[in-house]
Amino acid sequence: MRSGYFKERYGELIVLTDSPTVKAWTVVLVAALVAAPLLLSNYLLSHMTIILFTLVGVLGLTVLTGFTGLISLGHVGFLMLGGYTYAIGVTRLGLPPELALVLSAVVPAVFGLIVGIPSLRLHGLYLAITTLAFSYIVSASILGGGSFTGAGRGIQIARPTLVGIDLSGDRAFYWFCLFMAVLAMLATLNFRRSYIGRALVAIRDNDIAARTMGINLVRFKLLAFLVSAALTGLAGALMGMYLSFISVESYPFLLSIEALAIIIVGGLGSVLGAVLGTVFIVTLPDLFSAVMSMLGGRLNELLTTSAHEIKSVLYGLAIIGFLRFDPRGLRGIWHDIRHAWVYWPLRY
Template structure:
């Protein structure tokens, strides 16, 4: 039984994990995810695909809000920019899908720097309102873009062939989303344990103390916006490939609320929390829909006639419940369960 966490070298402090059990379970989980399409039906496979590219978007806002403490209500704007950058790249400019996917990260990153400038003087609610205004500006600009952006009709795109892999089938696209998700998780984990990540966390905890210790607030706040927007833009591009059409109506404000709900429910500042929160929040409406269908009557028509409103209520209830009863989120609950298992029966 493990009795301590004594470290002898600095490299042991920054390693992703020093637990053989965690490494084994991680490999088993990845093997299960790779083999999942062979056992899942079309509905569950589609649901898993949505979870995978939503995890990428959640990691984007986790860098900004979870790591750096900068609240954003307009992250859907970066999601739209990533989706439209990819769609315009492949359909209007004739770029290869690989280059268009890179553009889907670069374009939101540039706008992230622009939006990040007000964060140097704004905090809390004022910054949140600024980012919200940014998302509305992006929506209005895309609607006024005429034929280039598709205006209200949007842009129709087909699933591409990337690096020789045809993504037209649901299985192939699932594996592509899995690869993107794993890459995003690794990037975010390594960012968190780097000097840049530790500086972001220091700014989140106390920006005055961080500046006193020599951390450049301007540099790291702008870096947080840049990295967050780039990751979110990639999520927007994969979402566009999945839907098949890019339009402003596909990116409602509810997506920003969903992103905040994910990091609150999962656990603020944790990559594991972003993953757990995504699984919970994305599955919550489906579970509610299954329950109402089982109960029958008028409840069975709720998710059909008022799906948007029901999702808003469910997300709000989830946020309130976790903030009231366990602000640590699902990550904290998971750590309690793991701690009880590892140290049983000595835990008290």
């Protein structure tokens, strides 16, 4: 009798899923996401768009921190590089939007290699501080770049027409972000299942043992930084298109904390966790705002005047809460619910 986990061929071990139920629900979910702009209000459509391009950046951090175990506090630097590369390429250099979008991944990837070099000897807090310093260097360089980078004034950009598709409308831009998010998810899932992905996980679990097994730590750590920075830079370009304006203030340090909160709350090293964590963390401030609006009074005034600080507090509480009560994150909770449903009433 098939137990649900027994595999007969090697292909079944590496396939993303062999469950007809999962495939059916995936089709339903994708169809619902594609049809969402036709049913949602402008506010909800904007919220969904934010979730999608945030997910692309979170997947980049998942490769670095979730798969490889290298902690980064400066991923906002790669976001800035991606956004400014696209903006400068389109407005200053006159590049086609398609080429500028590709460069928004390539340029951060190159800088990812540069930042990744210290990771060969640094671990933990020391590496985190190094990446944090990198983000401040990027910010200072942009502010000192004069008219070329826009300095403190920023750069105004318009949503482009890519491969003949006009993205100026909110619906078209949502569908484009959905396409990029699905593409990033598939790339990350297959990257994790490859030899490279398994090597990164081995480095995360025990780098000494990984070296003993013949894994080149230099090569794979630098590769993790490269892939992570490329995805994050792409997310920065999408964010710039969404805002239609690029400035240093558009990429605050809080975004790095938000990304860390997402992968911790969702579940470290999991693409599903990245998705669940992104939806939860991006929606959390709006839910809190709705509750405060219902209560009214001084709490609602506080939310208006201290939104940035309240976001920081919410992210901190989410991180502490999940680390204390369920370190597996939302992914672990989801698996418990799924197993309880599948094996009911024989679970216990």
